[in-house]
Amino acid sequence: MFPAADRDRGPAWLGSAWDRAARQDEFPASAGWEAVAMIEGRAAVRDEGGRFLALDGWRGVCALLVVCFHAPVTGFAETNGLIRNAFLFVDFFFVLSGYVITHAFFEPLREKCEFGRFFLLRLFRVYPLHLAMLALYVAFEAARLAVAGPGDAFRGGTSLEGLAISLLMAQSFGFLDTLTWNYPSWSISAELVAYAAFAAVVVTVPRLILPLSAVAVVTGIVVIALVRGDMDAASHLGWLRCLAGFSFGVILRRAVWRPEAADEAKGQPIAWSLAEIAAVLLVVVFVVRLGGTILSVAAPLVFGLALYVFTHEGGIVSRLLKSRPVAFLGLISYSLYMTHAFVIDRVHNAATVVGKVTGIDLFVESTQGRGELIGPQGWEGSLVLVVIVAGTIVFSWITYRLVEKPGMALGRRLLARGGTAARPGSARAAA
Structure with a gap:
């Protein structure tokens, strides 16, 4: 079914159940659009032969909403409640990640007890692109330093201290009061914590995965509610926010999911279409009405319910999410x-230059407390948003092809080259 993957299979261990779970992150385009999926979602190869393609579509949709949330523009993005509170869709990523990582890796991890191999596979899934984007930011700051001399270069949001923390993937531990450099990457550093915690439990005390996950969910929600007052935790307690969402995904997969449920749903398309529409409405109303309140800490629970509905893929919304355009967005959703932050920063630079050249001030102060925005008129801001989204999609396709896929392949080659002897992270070695 996947000839390109078969040609590059390499050592025999790549054919095991463990390595099928490890290799699911990359399906060749020749396999058709049915194989288009993303990050952990692409890992979600059902034992029964299907994939959670609707969830991959959700990843693409949520990624675009986060792009719109960060875009500093007037118009639709500033006034729309869904976009204004779209920071919450990061929690959808966390829950989904916990669900599909559990689906793909729980049994291989429990059987093989290879903590190190699992963690390195996940590290090579996320770190190459993170490193590449940091390199772009550093190159831009170096150019600023060379052209303008000492000033704002390597200061503030692009400080050397922030660079060190970003390289170490420690952005979500509170070492700095604000996010720096490629600020969305805080959630990736938090995911690494969740990966490590998940693998540690599975290889040592797998029977406790559900109670420990429940403790993580409750602890995360309560602590963030008490300390923050809403779910917008990133540089501080970001790791706990991720762990809560990830753990709820683990619970959904281990305690609720039934392998026969998807087949049963196919026989009730109208009922599941209504359920999917209700799930979408629940998410929209929750984000719009409660996104800025203390009740936003319930995001993992709300998104988890919606996610569970869409794992059945039984309704019309699932069919839309599995369509080619949305599947493509799922494919490049990590990119x-x-x-998108780098693209947004460069668009901001371009607007500044245009303003200086033409004498027209392209910036206005936000009426929603978001600082300086591009677009004196709302339609101008909306046009800039289209440019940002389009530019991010094009750039993401490039980084997916040139960074993500080679990074995953490199990780697999290094692990294959190490063979059985290079397994320092096994459960016994870790103990």
Whole structure:
């Protein structure tokens, strides 16, 4: 079914159940659009032969909403409640990640007890693009330093201290009061914590995965509610926010999911279409009405309910999410998430230059407390938003092809080259 993957299979261990779970992150385009999926979602290869393609579509949709949330523009993005509170869709990523990582890796991890191999596979899934984007930011700051001399270069949001923390993937631990450099990457650093915690439990005390996950969910929600007052935790407690969402995804997969449920749903398309529409409405109303309140800490629970509905893929919304355009967004969703801040910053630079050249001030102060925005008129801001989204999509396709896929392949080659002897992270070695 996947000839390109078969040609590059390499050592025999790549054919095991463990390595099928490890290799699911990359399906060749020749396999058709049915194989288009993303990050952990692409890992969600059902034992029964299907994939959670609707969830991959959700990743693309959520990534675009986060792009719109960060875009400093007037118009639709400033006034729309869904976009204004779209920071919450990061929690959808966390829940989905916990669900599909559990689906793909729980049994291989429990059987093989290879903590190190699992963690390195996940690290090579996320770190190459993170490193590439940091390199772009550093190159831009170096150019500023060379052209303008000492000033704002390597200061503030692009400080050397922030660079060190970003390289170490420690952005979500509170070492700095604000996010720096490629600011969306805080959630990737938090995901690494969730990966490590998940694998540690599975290889040591797998029977406790559900109670420990429940503790993580409750602790995360309560602590963030008490300390923050809403779910917008990133540089501080971002790791706990991720762990809560990830853990709820683990619970959904281990305690609720039934392998026969999807087949049963196919026989009730009208009922599941209504359920999917209700789930979408629930998410929209929750984000719009409660996104800025203390009740936003319930995001993992709300998104988890919606996610569970869409794992059945039984309704019309699922069919839309599995369509080619949305599937493509799912394919590049990690790149969308990791590259959009750089694109936004460069658009901001361009607007500044245009303003200086023409004498027209292209910036206004936000009426929603979001600082300086591009677009004196709302339609101008909306036009800039289209440019940002389009530019991010194009750039993300490039980084997916040139960074993400080679990074995953490199990780697999290094692990294959190490063979059985290079397994320092096994459960016994870790103990």
